[in-house]
Amino acid sequence: MSQNQQTRLILRAYQLLEEVTPLTTDCGELCGHRCCHGEDHDGMWLLPGEEQFFLGQPGFSVQPCQDNAGYPLVVCDGHCDRRLRPFACRIFPLFPMVRLSPLGGIMVQAQMDPRAQLSCPLREREQLRMLFRRRVQRAGEILVSDPQLRAYLLETTEFLEEVAALREKMLGQ
Ligand code: SF4
Ligand code: SF4
Numbered sequence: 644m645s646q647n648q649q650t651r652l653i654l655r656a657y658q659l660l661e662e663v664t665p666l667t668t669d670c671g672e673l674c675g676h677r678c679c680h681g682e683d684h685d686g687m688w689l690l691p692g693e694e695q696f697f698l699g700q701p702g703f704s705v706q707p708c709q710d711n712a713g714y715p716l717v718v719c720d721g722h723c724d725r726r727l728r729p730f731a732c733r734i735f736p737l738f739p740m741v742r743l744s745p746l747g748g749i750m751v752q753a754q755m756d757p758r759a760q761l762s763c764p765l766r767e768r769e770q771l772r773m774l775f776r777r778r779v780q781r782a783g784e785i786l787v788s789d790p791q792l793r794a795y796l797l798e799t800t801e802f803l804e805e806v807a808a809l810r811e812k813m814l815g816q
Pocket of ligand 1: 665670671672673674675676677678735736762763764765
């Protein structure tokens with residue numbers, strides 16, 4: 644798949660999650676907008692090919708990342724034009740988990756991101772608006788049609804499963 648097609652898929656995923664938020668009200672009021680107030684080194688993991696939207700963009704800095712399957716992350720200054728926010732901000736606290744089915748097909752499921760347990764008061768998938776859950780799921784289904792994005796989502800799902808297992812072992816939750 645060409646880079647143009649990959650870009651188109653990311654933009655379609657962006658569009659699906661342009662206006663739909665986790666709750667019908669501003670969930671940032673529950674937590675003091677914690678998502679947007681990280682430390683200088685905190686950043687949002689970027690999809691393969693997503694850095695093109697942030698390179699040279701005021702208020703954003705693309706940086707190398709030791710995790711994220713080798714892809715970079717983007718750090719923001721805590722304010723953004725919502726239309727420009729990265730995929731990671733649009734889907735949090737969910738993640739489109741991608742797994743291989745026993746028959747070799749691809750399964751996409753919007754699930755709670757275990758990293759959200761550290762910071763987000765929305766702990767249960769069912770607390771989130773159905774439309775938001777469906778859109779995150781649909782965005783994942785769109786992205787997996789690109790081989791590089793599919794490989795990234797498979798690897799990141801595996802990583803997040805390890806995070807969840809480790810947390811369960813350490814905290815019993
Ligand atoms: S941390 Fe959770 S509740 Fe707070 S703004 Fe982010 S998604 Fe909303
Ligand atoms: S890019 Fe926007 S939505 Fe994402 S963390 Fe920064 S200010 Fe918040």
